[in-house]
Amino acid sequence: MPDQIIASLLHRLCQHSALSSREERALARLHPRFAEVTRGTDLVRQGDRPDVSIFLLRGMLARYHTLVEGDRQYLALHIAGDLPDLQSLFLGVMDHSLVALDAVQIAYFQHDQLCRLVEEEPRVAMALWRQTLIDAAIFREAITNVGLRKPVERLAHVLCEQFARARAAKICEGESCSFPLTQTQLGQLLAMSLVSVSRAMARLRRDRSVDVRDGRLTVLDWKKLQARARFDPSYLHLELRAARGR
Amino acid sequence: MPDQIIASLLHRLCQHSALSSREERALARLHPRFAEVTRGTDLVRQGDRPDVSIFLLRGMLARYHTLVEGDRQYLALHIAGDLPDLQSLFLGVMDHSLVALDAVQIAYFQHDQLCRLVEEEPRVAMALWRQTLIDAAIFREAITNVGLRKPVERLAHVLCEQFARARAAKICEGESCSFPLTQTQLGQLLAMSLVSVSRAMARLRRDRSVDVRDGRLTVLDWKKLQARARFDPSYLHLELRAARGR
DNA sequence: CGGCACGTTGAAGTGACTCAATTCGCGTGG
DNA sequence: CCACGCGAATTGAGTCACTTCAACGTGCCG
Numbered sequence: 001m002p003d004q005i006i007a008s009l010l011h012r013l014c015q016h017s018a019l020s021s022r023e024e025r026a027l028a029r030l031h032p033r034f035a036e037v038t039r040g041t042d043l044v045r046q047g048d049r050p051d052v053s054i055f056l057l058r059g060m061l062a063r064y065h066t067l068v069e070g071d072r073q074y075l076a077l078h079i080a081g082d083l084p085d086l087q088s089l090f091l092g093v094m095d096h097s098l099v100a101l102d103a104v105q106i107a108y109f110q111h112d113q114l115c116r117l118v119e120e121e122p123r124v125a126m127a128l129w130r131q132t133l134i135d136a137a138i139f140r141e142a143i144t145n146v147g148l149r150k151p152v153e154r155l156a157h158v159l160c161e162q163f164a165r166a167r168a169a170k171i172c173e174g175e176s177c178s179f180p181l182t183q184t185q186l187g188q189l190l191a192m193s194l195v196s197v198s199r200a201m202a203r204l205r206r207d208r209s210v211d212v213r214d215g216r217l218t219v220l221d222w223k224k225l226q227a228r229a230r231f232d233p234s235y236l237h238l239e240l241r242a243a244r245g246r
Numbered sequence: 247m248p249d250q251i252i253a254s255l256l257h258r259l260c261q262h263s264a265l266s267s268r269e270e271r272a273l274a275r276l277h278p279r280f281a282e283v284t285r286g287t288d289l290v291r292q293g294d295r296p297d298v299s300i301f302l303l304r305g306m307l308a309r310y311h312t313l314v315e316g317d318r319q320y321l322a323l324h325i326a327g328d329l330p331d332l333q334s335l336f337l338g339v340m341d342h343s344l345v346a347l348d349a350v351q352i353a354y355f356q357h358d359q360l361c362r363l364v365e366e367e368p369r370v371a372m373a374l375w376r377q378t379l380i381d382a383a384i385f386r387e388a389i390t391n392v393g394l395r396k397p398v399e400r401l402a403h404v405l406c407e408q409f410a411r412a413r414a415a416k417i418c419e420g421e422s423c424s425f426p427l428t429q430t431q432l433g434q435l436l437a438m439s440l441v442s443v444s445r446a447m448a449r450l451r452r453d454r455s456v457d458v459r460d461g462r463l464t465v466l467d468w469k470k471l472q473a474r475a476r477f478d479p480s481y482l483h484l485e486l487r488a489a490r491g492r
Numbered sequence: 493c494g495g496c497a498c499g500t501t502g503a504a505g506t507g508a509c510t511c512a513a514t515t516c517g518c519g520t521g522g
Numbered sequence: 523c524c525a526c527g528c529g530a531a532t533t534g535a536g537t538c539a540c541t542t543c544a545a546c547g548t549g550c551c552g
Contacts, residue, residue, distance in 0.1 A: 065390045068476055073390040090376040095383050095481035122365040129375045130336040137341050139385035144311040144319040146393045147437035191393035193509055198532060230314055235341040439541055
């Protein structure tokens with residue numbers, strides 16, 4: 001199992017960063033711990049000081065902020081291959097929480113091991129760093145999404161983003177991928193009410209561009225969906241994967 | 247002048263990360279290029295592939311997205327000591343632009359020099375990485391700000407954030423700091439109309455919690471402002487500075 | 493003096509929100 | 523077996539906060 005985990009991580013990092021066999025071996029010296037958690041479980045909470053970082057093997061996680069009043073804002077969605085709280089390696093205190101959106105499988109990497117790794121293997125450090133930079137680019141796009149786009153466009157945009165990322169992660173099945181969010185959660189991600197989400201969704205369905213049901217997202221007409229969202233995937237920096245680093 | 251620049255950079259990094267004299271010397275081997283640019287100048291544009299990263303010495307910069315329709319969304323503000331496009335070191339293509347909000351002084355660091363530096367000096371790499379992670383935390387808070395908070399609260403929140411950061415950067419004068427944004431720009435930062443900004447500002451002024459005029463922000467009653475914004479500075483990760491890294 | 497950028501204020505319009513009722517599917521338990 | 527409760531989604535109706543539109547004031551600069 002640990003070998004499997006390391007192989008997945010290596011695969012992910014190699015999509016954008018070139019790593020030598022020396023660095024592969026260094027990765028293989030890590031000792032991840034495997035775990036499964038159920039839908040709705042908080043993996044880390046705002047205010048925690050984790051001593052591990054999570055590598056998501058299967059399922060979907062979300063980061064979120066909670067205000068004192070209890071309102072929730074989802075910040076990002078994470079799929080297999082992501083490292084959703086890698087930043088906790090260098091930022092002691094969690095400024096947000098991490099929750100499982102369905103049944104997930106994860107691996108824990110000890111911070112002290114990661115720290116040693118990045119100190120000894122600069123190329124690995126650069127690969128992990130790059131990963132967090134892509135996360136940041138996605139955060140930026142989220143600001144624009146809630147700030148500038150209208151409800152239907154906004155919904156279409158996240159759906160585009162998720163599908164594009166799922167495809168890059170090779171976890172699509174044909175034209176569909178897992179998407180376990182309820183409309184309430186979607187509302188808290190997109191800063192719109194449940195009712196608006198429902199109507200926007202109906203609109204996209206009626207246009208026959210996309211369908212979301214039973215926890216799956218199915219793209220009916222990618223061109224149409226992309227046009228509706230004005231989705232430009234460059235911020236996902238997937239081209240790095242093709243180019244294999246700089 | 248270059249020495250001055252390196253000293254500033256070192257100072258900033260040392261606020262959250264411990265660096266030895268060896269690493270100091272490595273930093274000193276960099277050859278920054280100095281430049282001044284006027285208000286409104288774009289330093290980098292969406293789509294560019296910069297081969298330098300910017301260190302902001304004086305003044306204020308902003309990152310922004312532009313949609314095809316031309317609408318603009320400001321993503322982040324940057325003050326002296328920030329490295330507003332450090333991510334371009336590892337993400338080839340810029341997914342956003344960078345503009346000067348007033349007359350600014352900057353230093354350019356060549357990517358190839360930075361690359362060599364982070365490859366040879368892991369502690370420096372970690373310090374720079376941490377810097378980008380703090381930026382990401384600020385992006386996350388921006389999502390919540392536009393997504394969840396009401397206009398007055400939202401405005402109060404950015405003002406709190408900017409003042410707190412200015413104070414940490416030691417560029418306050420008493421209870422005031424530079425804040426050169428027009429209300430139109432504030433609107434594009436906060437995803438609200440110019441009119442709403444004006445009214446929200448009037449409200450805060452009337453409450454005697456803060457005043458913004460002539461490009462300066464003056465805090466009249468920090469407690470009141472902070473309460474209004476429900477501002478919790480932990481996401482700025484300033485405590486790292488006190489603790490000097492992990 | 494005129495033009496322009498910026499900010500303020502009033503008034504009108506509207507899009508998204510809240511509230512509410514209904515349906516559907518699912519699991520539990522009488 | 524069916525009744526019931528619950529979570530989720532849909533749909534209609536009314537309200538309201540923020541937007542847009544517009545007029546005006548102010549300060550600055552050519």
